[in-house]
Amino acid sequence: MEYFHEVLDRSSGQLVRISQGDWITITELGEIMGAGKRATRAVLREMGFLTVEGTGRNSRHRLASWVTNRGWGRRIHRSGGFPFDVVGPEARRWIEERWASAAEKVCDLSGEAKAARGHLSSFLARRRNPAMPPQEQVCWLCDFYPSLSQAEKGRIVGISQQLVGRFEKVRSRQRQRRLTAKDREVLLNA
Numbered sequence: 001m002e003y004f005h006e007v008l009d010r011s012s013g014q015l016v017r018i019s020q021g022d023w024i025t026i027t028e029l030g031e032i033m034g035a036g037k038r039a040t041r042a043v044l045r046e047m048g049f050l051t052v053e054g055t056g057r058n059s060r061h062r063l064a065s066w067v068t069n070r071g072w073g074r075r076i077h078r079s080g081g082f083p084f085d086v087v088g089p090e091a092r093r094w095i096e097e098r099w100a101s102a103a104e105k106v107c108d109l110s111g112e113a114k115a116a117r118g119h120l121s122s123f124l125a126r127r128r129n130p131a132m133p134p135q136e137q138v139c140w141l142c143d144f145y146p147s148l149s150q151a152e153k154g155r156i157v158g159i160s161q162q163l164v165g166r167f168e169k170v171r172s173r174q175r176q177r178r179l180t181a182k183d184r185e186v187l188l189n190a
Contacts, residue, residue: 023074024086024092025084025086026040026084026085027040029087033095033099036158038134042155043102044102046102046103047095050062050063052160063085067087071090072087073088074086109152109155110152112148113156116144116145116148120140134167135167138153138164150164150165150168151164
């Protein structure tokens with residue numbers, strides 16, 4: 001989307017629109033690079049272009065401070081809506097130069113993690129509905145590959161390590177609740 005800045009021309013008294021360049025969102029950038037939303041954010045996190053801000057349910061990917069300081073990106077705060085970031089043409093050129101190596105690093109996994117990714121992919125392909133939310137994918141990896149690190153699970157699913165940690169905490173609370181309820185049921189039936 002092309003952004004304009006309106007300036008008052010003092011000689012004529014008219015507002016003059018000056019183009020600030022073609023700025024696009026992170027999702028649009030990913031579409032240009034041929035990647036999905038999660039993969040785009042994972043690669044940009046690897047580059048240090050995006051950081052995870054906030055904690056818990058309020059965490060989101062935002063432009064790193066050095067990007068906005070250089071004028072390569074802008075943080076848009078809409079009233080009544082979610083904040084979002086846009087990147088300019090110079091940032092796009094910088095990203096395009098480094099995309100391939102960063103994407104390769106994101107895909108670089110240990111032998112066990114590569115096997116886990118392959119098994120998860122084949123499991124998703126066999127399902128009637130292959131779309132599985134990231135939280136369920138993390139739980140699947142916890143069940144079948146408990147020795148994987150949170151960082152490896154995040155790379156496989158395409159989410160941040162912090163989000164993997166949050167999903168694992170939810171899973172452990174749910175499991176503990178079920179085990180406690182099961183123990184109570186056994187005591188009542190005894």
